[in-house]
Amino acid sequence: MLSTNLKYLRKQHNLTQVQLAEKLEIKRSLIGAYEEGRAEPKLVTLVKMGQVFNLPVDDLISPDLPNSLQSGSSKNKSNVRVLSITVDSQDRENIELVPYKASAGYLNGYSDPEFMEELPKFRLPMIQGPGTYRAFEIKGDSMLPIPSGTVIVGRYVERWQEIKDGTPCIVVSLQEGIVFKRIYQQEKHTALRLHSDNPIYEPYEVKLEDVVELWEAKAYISTSFPMAEISLDKLTSLVLDLQQEVKKLKVTK
Structure with missing residues (x-):
C-alpha cells in the first residue's frame, strides 16, 4: 500500500511533509493526500519518490514494505539509507x-x-x-x-x-x-x-x-590561510632590488 509505505519511509528519513514535498517538487497538500489514500501520484512522482528513498518503484507499492525492510529481506537492503536530520524553529534543515x-x-x-x-x-x-x-x-x-x-x-x-x-x-x-x-x-x-x-x-x-x-x-x-608561493626567480629579483636600494642610500650619504 503506497499510502502506508510513504508515511513509513518519510518518518524513517525524519522528513516533514513540507520537506518531502520540496524534494519531490510538489505541493505539501499532495503528500497528505497520498498518505491518506485520497490521491495517487503520477508515474513521474513515483520515480522521484524512489530516488529520494533509494528504492525501486515496485518496492514503494509493496504490500508489506515496513516488515521487509525491518527483517532485512528487501533485495535492495544495502542501498537503504535512513538519514537522520534536524530542523530549526522554522522547519528548515540545519x-x-x-x-x-x-x-x-x-x-x-x-x-x-x-x-x-x-x-x-x-x-x-x-x-x-x-x-x-x-x-x-x-x-x-x-x-x-x-x-x-x-x-x-x-x-x-x-x-x-x-x-x-x-x-x-x-x-x-x-x-x-x-x-x-x-x-x-x-x-x-x-x-x-x-x-x-x-x-x-x-x-x-x-x-x-x-x-x-x-x-x-x-x-x-578554514582558519588557515594558504601561504603565498614565491619562486626562486622572484626571490632573487627581490634580493637584487634590495641591494640596489642599499647602494642608493650609501651614495646619498
Missing part, C-alpha cells in the same frame, strides 16, 4: 557539524536522532538549496593544499551513479570511516576508487556495499 572527535561515534549514530541532536548546528544561506547538507572536520594532509582541521560542507548524494569522476566527496564507509577524497567510479560498479590530492598517497578502493553515506563537497571553512 547543517550539522561532525567534529573529528565525533567521527567514530558518527558511524554508530548517523541514523540516531538523539546523536544528531547533540551535534553543533549552523546555517549557510549562500549554499542552502535543494538537498541535505552536513559538515565534517577533516584531519591529515592527504588533501593538501586543503589543510588539516578544515571543515568540509557537503550535500547528501542519494544516487552515487550521478557523481562525476574526480568530484571531491566526504565518504562514510564501514571500511575507512570518514574520509575526504576525490572519487572515481569503477567500470563494474562494485567499488569506488578514492584519490588524494596529495600525490604521496596512493589511491585505494572502497566496496560499494561498505559505503554508508556520500556527501558531495560544496564548500569548506
